[in-house]
Amino acid sequence: MFFSPDNRSRSARHLRLYAYFELAYTVTDFCAAALFLAGSLLFFSEATxxxxxxxxxxxxxxxxxxxxxxxxxxxxxxxxxxYEDVAQSLK
Structure with a gap:
């Protein structure tokens, strides 16, 4: 099934990919939150x-x-x- 937590431990390559994508997810999340915070602070001044x-x-x-x-x-x-997980979710 998509997004199965078991995927991260299938092989060393899976583990490495999982780690990289989790890092990308976290960095994206952090950057989005930082931009929203900065935007909120800039709204205090009409000039910004x-x-x-x-x-x-x-x-x-x-x-x-x-x-x-x-x-x-x-x-x-x-x-x-x-393909196993995807096939299971389509049954």
């Missing part, structure tokens, strides 16, 4: 409202990237031959 809006837009894109990161990881697992 335009910049704040852009920070919110970029933060929103990063929050949208989060599920994409997990989907890409699962697609890579499928390319590695992990």
């Amino acid at each position: 409202t335009y910049a704040a809006t852009w920070l919110f837009v970029i933060g929103s894109v990063l929050f949208g990237a989060r599920p994409s990161i997990k989907l890409v990881r699962e697609l890579i697992y499928m390319r590695m031959g992990d």
Whole structure:
């Protein structure tokens, strides 16, 4: 099944990929939160409202990237031959 926690321990390659993608997920999450915080602070001044809006837009894109990161990881697992989990979820 997609997003199965068992995938991370199937092989050394799976473990390495899982670690890289978890790092990417965490960095994306942190950056999105930092941009939202900075945007919120910039909204206190009318002079920086335009910049704040852009920070919110970029933060929103990063929050949208989060599920994409997990989907890409699962697609890579499928390319590695992990069809069992996907086949189970389609039954």
